[in-house]
Amino acid sequence: MEIDDEILTEFYDNRYAVQGMLIYKKNALLVVREIQKILEEKLEKAGHEPVLFPVLIPEDILKKESEHIKGFETEVFWVTEAGNNKLDKKLALRPTSETPIYTMFSLWIRSHRDLPMKVHQTCAVYRYETKQTRPLIRGREFLWNEGHSAFKNSEDAEKNVEDIIKIYGDLLNELCIPYRIHRRPEWDKFPGASYTLAYDTIIDGKILQIATIHNLSEKFSEAFDIKYEDEEGNHKFVHLTCYGPSFGRLLASVLNIHKDDAGLKFPAKFAPVQIVIVPIFAKGNKEGVIDYCRKIKEKSDKFRVVLDESDKTPGEKFYYWEKRGAMLRIEAGPRDLENNEVVVVRRDTKKKEKIKIAELTDEKIAEIFKDIDKNLRESADRKFNGAIFKANTIEEAKAQIGKGIIEIGLCKDEKCKNEIETYASVLGTEEKKEKCIVCGKEGKVAYIGKTY
Numbered sequence: 001m002e003i004d005d006e007i008l009t010e011f012y013d014n015r016y017a018v019q020g021m022l023i024y025k026k027n028a029l030l031v032v033r034e035i036q037k038i039l040e041e042k043l044e045k046a047g048h049e050p051v052l053f054p055v056l057i058p059e060d061i062l063k064k065e066s067e068h069i070k071g072f073e074t075e076v077f078w079v080t081e082a083g084n085n086k087l088d089k090k091l092a093l094r095p096t097s098e099t100p101i102y103t104m105f106s107l108w109i110r111s112h113r114d115l116p117m118k119v120h121q122t123c124a125v126y127r128y129e130t131k132q133t134r135p136l137i138r139g140r141e142f143l144w145n146e147g148h149s150a151f152k153n154s155e156d157a158e159k160n161v162e163d164i165i166k167i168y169g170d171l172l173n174e175l176c177i178p179y180r181i182h183r184r185p186e187w188d189k190f191p192g193a194s195y196t197l198a199y200d201t202i203i204d205g206k207i208l209q210i211a212t213i214h215n216l217s218e219k220f221s222e223a224f225d226i227k228y229e230d231e232e233g234n235h236k237f238v239h240l241t242c243y244g245p246s247f248g249r250l251l252a253s254v255l256n257i258h259k260d261d262a263g264l265k266f267p268a269k270f271a272p273v274q275i276v277i278v279p280i281f282a283k284g285n286k287e288g289v290i291d292y293c294r295k296i297k298e299k300s301d302k303f304r305v306v307l308d309e310s311d312k313t314p315g316e317k318f319y320y321w322e323k324r325g326a327m328l329r330i331e332a333g334p335r336d337l338e339n340n341e342v343v344v345v346r347r348d349t350k351k352k353e354k355i356k357i358a359e360l361t362d363e364k365i366a367e368i369f370k371d372i373d374k375n376l377r378e379s380a381d382r383k384f385n386g387a388i389f390k391a392n393t394i395e396e397a398k399a400q401i402g403k404g405i406i407e408i409g410l411c412k413d414e415k416c417k418n419e420i421e422t423y424a425s426v427l428g429t430e431e432k433k434e435k436c437i438v439c440g441k442e443g444k445v446a447y448i449g450k451t452y
């Protein structure tokens with residue numbers, strides 16, 4: 001079920017004069033800011049310092065690590081003129097920030113006492129996408145958070161990868177987004193990395209990469225000459241790791257994974273409107289009911305709450321706010337006013353409950369929200385797990401393409417990989433033996449699917 005355009009225009013506008021560059025509107029930013037807040041707090045608690053680097057990168061710095069630039073070359077936006085002058089040195093709009101950040105790491109890191117050094121920044125990055133752009137999912141400008149950290153040795157770097165897996169896992173758990181972590185095959189890893197772990201979720205049968213973690217080992221520190229002096233006075237290269245989730249893709253996941261036939265649903269913390277209050281009028285006592293509803297609104301001001309005082313009928317209001325994913329509806333009419341009660345309706349189960357106004361506390365609401373999240377998480381997990389398949393033959397695999405993640409056997413032969421990649425992407429491989437579904441020879445377990 002597609003999300004109505006009318007609803008999407010409350011999140012973004014895609015009609016800007018530069019193709020692939022999106023205007024984020026209020027509802028999108030409410031979700032994104034919540035994601036950003038949670039993530040930044042977790043990263044900083046784990047020792048990352050916030051930084052904000054300039055958007056421009058001089059050409060020679062961007063090109064310092066050869067594999068890296070090869071991977072991004074065709075996607076870079078270049079600034080070649082300033083005012084009336086042609087620049088001597090072209091400047092790139094950052095496609096990602098390894099190169100500027102590691103240039104500074106080489107100045108900031110001197111001794112083992114400077115390590116670990118961990119920084120993160122929330123920013124926009126720019127990539128000249130030649131594939132069809134798609135709002136929130138594939139843009140030429142996109143919002144993300146990128147973390148970069150330097151360590152004394154590979155053990156510390158590996159330990160940091162584990163820490164980030166935990167942090168991203170906690171964030172995705174709060175968003176109720178199911179995912180799998182795939183170790184990307186050699187030909188699809190981040191340019192310059194020794195390995196890439198990617199977070200894949202499933203939207204309408206297709207695979208969406210929502211975050212990545214890269215272990216860069218010593219490649220970038222050699223290119224950028226990032227050395228430290230150890231306890232014995234030896235000079236050594238640092239080990240680098242970098243990682244980032246895309247905020248646009250996380251938002252796209254939240255919108256598309258939790259929706260149902262009635263419209264959007266959100267984990268309660270992320271709902272642009274968490275509570276809607278709908279007054280139910282009868283003849284003659286409009287003032288009293290409105291007054292009662294205003295008091296409820298004031299009482300619940302810890303949440304994002306709207307009192308719908310418009311002229312629409314209650315039924316129209318229910319429909320309007322269900323579509324927009326207001327996760328809790330509070331109805332109050334004359335009889336409720338008399339009995340000091342309200343009717344509370346959950347967006348996920350549509351279950352109605354009468355509650356005494358004195359019992360409608362922040363704690364009670366938080367408790368309902370917690371249960372809504374649990375319910376959303378369970379139903380998203382069920383859907384996700386129902387989109388994981390195993391195929392023993394190429395025909396079986398083909399029948400499931402576009403429906404989710406398919407486990408197959410694949411050998412090392414380039415021909416077999418190319419055959420698979422004509423209709424699906426290899427998301428990851430595992431060190432587990434399995435017969436290749438293309439040629440029948442011995443291979444390894446691989447996961448494939450159609451990607452966005």
Ligand SMILES: [Zn+2]
Nearest residue numbers: 411416436439
């Ligand atoms: Zn094969």
